Amino acid sequence: GAVVSQHPSRVICKSGTSVKIECRSLDFQATTMFWYRQFPKQSLMLMATSNEGSKATYEQGVEKDKFLINHASLTLSTLTVTSAHPEDSSFYICSARDLGTGNNYGYTFGSGTRLTVV
Amino acid sequence: AQTVTQSQPEMSVQEAETVTLSCTYDTSESDYYLFWYKQPPSRQMILVIRQEAYKQQNATENRFSVNFQKAAKSFSLKISDSQLGDAAMYFCALMEYGNKLVFGAGTILRVKS
Numbered sequence: 001g002a003v004v005s006q007h008p009s010r011v012i013c014k015s016g017t018s019v020k021i022e023c024r025s026l027d028f029q030a031t032t033m034f035w036y037r038q039f040p041k042q043s044l045m046l047m048a049t050s051n052e053g054s055k056a057t058y059e060q061g062v063e064k065d066k067f068l069i070n071h072a073s074l075t076l077s078t079l080t081v082t083s084a085h086p087e088d089s090s091f092y093i094c095s096a097r098d099l100g101t102g103n104n105y106g107y108t109f110g111s112g113t114r115l116t117v118v
Numbered sequence: 119a120q121t122v123t124q125s126q127p128e129m130s131v132q133e134a135e136t137v138t139l140s141c142t143y144d145t146s147e148s149d150y151y152l153f154w155y156k157q158p159p160s161r162q163m164i165l166v167i168r169q170e171a172y173k174q175q176n177a178t179e180n181r182f183s184v185n186f187q188k189a190a191k192s193f194s195l196k197i198s199d200s201q202l203g204d205a206a207m208y209f210c211a212l213m214e215y216g217n218k219l220v221f222g223a224g225t226i227l228r229v230k231s
Contacts, residue, residue: 034218034219041224042224043209044221093161106168111161112162
């Protein structure tokens with residue numbers, strides 16, 4: 001089945017630094033990937049839609065200059081949290097749709113990244 | 119705008135018993151998809167079951183089944199013969215054709231042995 005690999009699973013960074021999170025589709029091509037943020041015991045909040053070869057589409061209220069998204073290939077999207085602050089500490093999850101195998105309405109999720117900014 | 123409502127923040131069930139998680143949604147589309155996802159303590163999102171809106175027959179996956187009421191915009195999940203491994207956060211989600219997923223607030227399911 002479709003597999004999405006997300007790396008790193010945990011990261012601790014100092015306030016003011018940047019951190020990059022990678023999301024890879026391992027056995028399918030993903031023209032579209034999605035980035036979510038999740039606080040403890042809360043739902044997934046869509047941050048942005050990442051489109052291969054074009055600019056990401058950000059949800060209302062999400063700072064595009066803080067959360068940089070790059071989708072340079074059909075199997076890789078990256079989320080960079082720039083100038084991180086403690087309030088950016090959260091769980092970040094990516095997902096992708098596998099359109100090639102008939103599972104054309106299913107989403108596969110990465111295992112998530114726990115970001116802690118100290 | 120599409121919305122998904124899960125009115126049960128927490129539910130408990132005895133092992134081997136049956137539990138039903140509620141979900142209502144709102145959409146202006148006639149063609150859409152509904153999902154239930156499970157998020158265990160590992161926080162990996164796992165697809166439990168999905169339903170196409172154009173199908174009248176309720177989806178079933180082993181011990182998991184749904185009660186899809188399109189007119190009422192209701193999509194409940196029934197878990198039969200509950201197991202300890204079913205303990206998790208469950209999210210109901212809606213996808214309009216070609217669009218993004220919208221999630222409900224989630225229901226924490228506790229399974230008692």
